[in-house]
Amino acid sequence: MKNLSTIALAFVIALGLAACGDKHDHDGDTHADHDEHDHASQNGGVLVETSDHSMHFEVKHDLEAGLVQVWVYDGAMEAVKSTAPIMQLAKDSGGSKITGVDPKGATKAHEWHFGDRALTKQVHGRLRLQHGGKSYNVDLPEDDHGHEHDGDHDHDGDHDGDDHDGHGPHAGMVTAFAGMDGKEAGHIELKLHDDKGDLELWLATDEAMKTPFDLALASTITVTFHGRDKAVTLRVRNTDKNEDEDGTANNRAGKTNYFIFPGDTGADASWLMGGEFSCPVSVSFASGSSKYSTKQFTLIPHSHGDDHDHEHK
DSSP states (O other): HHHHHHHHHHHHHHHHHHHHHHHHHHHHHHHHHHHHOOOOOOSSSSEETTTTEEEEEEEETTTTTTTEEEEEEETTBOOOOOOOOEEOOGGTTTOOOEEOOOOTTSBSEEEEEOOOOOGOOOOOEEEEETTTTTTEEOOOOOTTOOOOOOOOOOOOOTTTSSSSSSSSSTOOOHHHHHTSSSOEEEEEEEEOOOOOOEEEEEEEEESSSBOOOOTTTOOOOEEEEETTTTTEEOHHHHHSSOOOOOOOEEEEEEESEEEEEETTOOOOOOGGOOOOOOOOEEEEETTTTHHHHHEEEOOOOOOOTTTOOOOOO
């Protein structure tokens, strides 16, 4: 009898130890699973994932450029090439439906760009993606820390995303350009007039656009409109003074930093007209054997009010 009691007690203890062991292993598995989904962004954006953890989206929002970049990953944070995702903005953010564009023009890609006037401010909405026969939906990040500001940039304090006047001294949009080595070489100011669809562009060595970056008068500038399969060529207005639309001469010793489209070429600019125009663009040009280009940014027009009726030359 004594032996039976001893055996029974040993059996109960063994069961207890086994239960403790199972609980410990289970907790360990849960912790491992948690760590497995504790991923970090790879491009400085905000990481969001689907409810089943099978897909991840890294979202980076540049409010100044009106550009949202999205990178697509699987559950293990491996890069995925997908068809273009769609961004559906909530009604309080304008309600737009924006289709992603691959910067290189591919139909399947890992990185997608979204450009729209609405994206020059923080927005609410969802990303939708069809991949592998399944549909995925995630909310856009509420607090997007992917938007980076250079502390030296001096933008008007009342910039609200709807009015880009004041970005440059000519009320155009300013962005940096770099050489083939990737090093910043200067800045461009690009201005689109909503009433005629014409473009003005200035080059400078500094962001304040005070020191001209001059090219030969025969030089041309290319502005590529991503997602629209279009590109336009900007040239000097004339080889005498090359005045901008305010009448300021821009020629210096046979060189200039000012270029326009369409000028007197007769090219159709009607597709650029209208206050609601918005498109991701990039700018490229050459100077001698050196080539320069900007990153993509979203071009929106300078709007001329009824009391601002100047004559385009």
